[in-house]
Structure formats: structure tokens, C-alpha cells
Amino acid sequence: MVADPLPVLQRVFGFNGFRGVQADVVARVLDRKRTLAVMPTGAGKSLCYQLPSVMMEGTCVVVSPLIALMHDQLRAAEAVGIRAATLTSVDQNRGETLARFRAGELDLLYIAPERASTGHFRELLSESKLSLFAIDEAHCVSEWGHDFRPDYRLLEPLMDAFPDVPRLALTATADAHTRADIVKQLGIPTEGMIVSGFDRPNIRYSISPKANTSKQIADLIAATPGPGIVYAQTRAATEKLAETLAKTGRPTRAYHAGLEAHIRAKNQADFVASEDMVICATVAFGMGIDKPDVRFVAHAGLPKSIEAYYQETGRAGRDGDPSVAHLFWGAEDFARARQRIGEVEPERQPGERQRLAALGALVETGGCRRRILLQHFGETLAEDCGNCDNCLGSPDAVDATETARKFLSAVFRTGQLFGATYIEQVLLGQSTDRSVDRGHEGLSVWGIVDGEETALIKPVARALLLRDALRTNAHGGLEFGPAAKPLLKGEARLSIVIPPKRERRRRGETPVTANPADNPLFEALRARRRELAQAAGVPPYVIFHDSVLRDMAAQRPDSRAKLSILSGIGARKLDAYGDAFLDVIRDHEG
Known part of the structure; x- marks a missing residue:
């Protein structure tokens, strides 16, 4: 038995x-x-x-x-x-x-x-x-x-x-x-x-087009106390981001395979032990980290697949507390991904294209992000999650088919040789030496976009690249992809999502903070935990998770027996640390 x-x-x-x-x-x-x-x-x-x-x-x-x-x-x-x-x-x-x-x-x-x-x-x-x-x-x-x-x-x-x-x-x-x-x-x-179910309800999923990525991530850091991971796609990008984000005042480190082994090990150890550090890393970092109190994961570019995205964002909030996963993407991410697919074995290409299409659906949706994410793993949400950027912000969907046709026409009439910035200048009728020299100011597409439609050009360019209506050639110019012809012939339409302007905090959003009640006893318990962790040579969370300290601060147990009732305090930890935390609670009585 x-x-x-x-x-x-x-x-x-x-x-x-x-x-x-x-x-x-x-x-x-x-x-x-x-x-x-x-x-x-x-x-x-x-x-x-x-x-x-x-x-x-x-x-x-x-x-x-x-x-x-x-x-x-x-x-x-x-x-x-x-x-x-x-x-x-x-x-x-x-x-x-x-x-x-x-x-x-x-x-x-x-x-x-x-x-x-x-x-x-x-x-x-x-x-x-x-x-x-x-x-x-x-x-x-x-x-x-x-x-x-x-x-x-x-x-x-x-x-x-x-x-x-x-x-x-x-x-x-x-x-x-x-x-x-x-x-x-x-x-x-x-x-x-x-x-088990794949849902991580404590993680708030957000996805934004890249604007100024360093500033976007700095804003995220400013709004999110606690440890965080920023994933970048190259070694150089991790170091540059770490240097830039250090200006926010938060301790910051870089991590990638090119660092000397002792530096890499120290940066990882410092992050694991920290209660507020941000580490900028390639995706090699994190799979080996059993750190439960990561409060945010940011992607400064497109992950390899939805499975990779799910695993990487899953490193946030393993302790069950509110956490944030924010992905910043650009059309060039999809263009590079398609180039990589063309370099793999032919038999693997259909599967890789499927994975990329699934990522495209996730970043493009105006509906619940969590619904799209869980559908990939075979799960269906009964209702929208209420804890992603789209559920909290209600973005508008716009039919941008006519703008897309204008953009494609401009690409074609300028010879499929130029990048998105120049195509935008042509559509807006902005004269440059190049447009004069090339005679493009006499084209039928010169200056055909104005007024409110101007704001659609950049998101339309992103969407066309994402959907493979446009591709980037070896010289950085735009050329037609397989999805261009149906749009030009009127056989397909292009709808894009316009996210709402970000307010300081959206209505309904839960702030990510270790101490939502602003309880001074909780902060004192954290300070004692820090001392004990340093003395034992272990990260603070190994002593107790924040949730255990919040329970102590709320219930104020005055004996070992009452302390042992709290979730997460087993016999070994009660013997090792119980009296130290009871002393802190007694000091705050009265």
C-alpha cells in the first residue's frame, strides 16, 4: 500500500x-x-x-x-x-x-x-x-x-x-x-x-511595435519594481542595452556566451541573489535559472517561436505574484526570420513557416493575447483573460487596404529598390535629392497620402512585411512577396490594429509590486530575510518567498506554532529561521 x-x-x-x-x-x-x-x-x-x-x-x-x-x-x-x-x-x-x-x-x-x-x-x-x-x-x-x-x-x-x-x-x-x-x-x-493547463494568469502579456526600444524598456523598468530579464537577439545588443538601462538607476548586467566564464557566472549569481536587478541576455540565459521572483520579462525582438516565447515569458512570476511579459517587435524581425527559414533544410521549412505565422497571429491580433497563446497549445479560454494589453486597452481595428495598395504601388513604381523610409517620403511627397535625381516626383504615387492616412503608413509597412506581402532584399530595399498580388488585385484586404495611447496606468491594471499594502512590517521582514540569505550564502527567495512574508505581515503570528501554519514553512525552515522572523514581528507590535 x-x-x-x-x-x-x-x-x-x-x-x-x-x-x-x-x-x-x-x-x-x-x-x-x-x-x-x-x-x-x-x-x-x-x-x-x-x-x-x-x-x-x-x-x-x-x-x-x-x-x-x-x-x-x-x-x-x-x-x-x-x-x-x-x-x-x-x-x-x-x-x-x-x-x-x-x-x-x-x-x-x-x-x-x-x-x-x-x-x-x-x-x-x-x-x-x-x-x-x-x-x-x-x-x-x-x-x-x-x-x-x-x-x-x-x-x-x-x-x-x-x-x-x-x-x-x-x-x-x-x-x-x-x-x-x-x-x-x-x-x-x-x-x-x-x-495541466498552460495558463499563467498572474502574467500580464503586452506586445508593442518597436519605436525607441531602449526607452520603451526603460519605461517598463520604471513602472515595474523587482528583478527582470530583457532578452536581446545578439551579444552586442545585450551589452548596449545593459549600458543604456543602467541609466534608469537600477543595477543592470549583461549575459551572453561570449563573456569570460567568470564574468558570466558572477553576473548570473548577482542576478539570482538580487531583489531588483535587471539582466540583459541572449536566450541562452534563463533556462538554467530557478528564480521565482522575476517580476518582468521583456523581449527586445521576436522570439524563435510561440513555444520559445511561452518558455521565456514563463520565467516571470514563478512565485505566483503579478508579473509582466512585454514583447517589442519590428517588421525587420519577421524579414530576418524569413531569411533564416530560407537557409534551413527544405524539409524543415514548412514547419518553420508555420511557427512564424503563429507568432504573426499573436502580435497582430486585436483580441485577447492569452486566447491566441493558449490555442497554440490546444486550450480554449471560456472568456477573454482581462490581463493582457488588448483586454485592458481595447485597441481599434482599421481597414487599411487602400493605404496598403498605395504603399505596394509606390514600391513597384520606384523599382523595388528602396527601403520603407524612402517609400514613405514618396507617398507623402517629401522632396529629397534622391527623389529629384531619380525623377520619382513625377510618379503617380508621389504625394498621394495625406491627412489622417499619414499615421497609417508605418503600421501598414510593418503589416505588409509581417504578412509576406513585402520582403527585404540583400541591400535593404523592399520587394514584393507572395502576398502582394492578392492585395493589389482586390482579392485580399488588410486590417491593422491601432493600440490606444498608453496612459500612466490603464484602468483595471494590477500594479506589479512586492508590497501592495505598503506594509512597513513586510519591508522589515524582507530586510531580515536579506541578512539571513547573505549569512547563508543563498538567494533571499531560498529562505522564504515574498508571499510567505506577506502572510507573516498580515497575520502577525506570535509563536512557532502559529508560524508553522503559514503555507511554505516546513519543519526545517521553521527551526532554522522561525525565531528570527518572530523577533521582527514582535519588534513591530504596538
């Missing part, structure tokens, strides 16, 4: 109940069944193997793709009293870890797929009692996934060598095709798939 996990959940983790599908996943694992759990970031995937690891005899081997992620999870596990270790190339205590593993003194052992797939590691496993294989970020096993790692394909033969050990695969980002591939590649029965 399988033991009841609820007492262990309360004692070790301080939770009185499971969230979402956690109970179903844990039940299957304890019943030693092979399982795939698809759960959104922040839904508590790690608990689904950490809890069984405490209850089952032997060691749970966790395969994880990045060293930084393993070390973050190691700190979190040790903080609640789980016996855990990592076996990586940077660990200095390898001999001690191997001895503890062979002696059965570990509940969890974290390892990368490259090391796990070696014959030497398989021999090591045969020397110890195993309770479970947990494969984190399992979408990496699939070529359909967005972070394919070939070494993940070698995990099934490893696990097959231990047929009596149950296996659990976990991921936050897998569409139906990827899910089917994961269970096939890891030897998990289809009926073992548990799919």
Missing part, C-alpha cells in the same frame, strides 16, 4: 495541499508508473519528484540540462532538509558525492544528460539503490521541441537498463506533436501523460 504523501508535504514543504495536477503526478510516481507531466512554469514541477524522493527507498536521479539550474534546485532542496547533491564538471566535492550516493545517503542526485549517458555513469548506478529517474526539461528530447539536445536521446537506453525503476519526464513547453515525441523517445505509455 502506497503511503499518504500529504503529511510529508506538510512537514517538509509546509504546504497543506497539492496544486493543480501535482497530486495526480505524485500518485503515479509513488505507484511506480512511468509518467510525463506537462505543467506550466511555476506550477511546482520539481515537487513532483522531490516529494517522492523523500518517501521512496533509494536515490532519485534528476537529469537536468544546465549546471546553474541544478545548483539552484540543489539549494532549494537542501533548504527544506532534502539530502541532495550535484555531479557536474564544476563541483569540487565529487568524491564525497560518490561516496554518499553509494552509501544510500542521498535523496536526490542532479546530473546533466551528457554525463548521464556515459557507460561509466551507468556502472555507477548499478552500485546504488535507485528510487526514480526524473527527466527535467523533457522537451529537449524532441527534434520538434525548441531546445533539442541530442544527448537526451540516449536516456531511454540508460533507463531501460534499470527496468524496475520508475521514470518521470517533466516539461512546461510542449505542443501535442512534441508531447507525442517525448513519450515515444523516453518509453512512457501514452496513458501516462498528464497535461
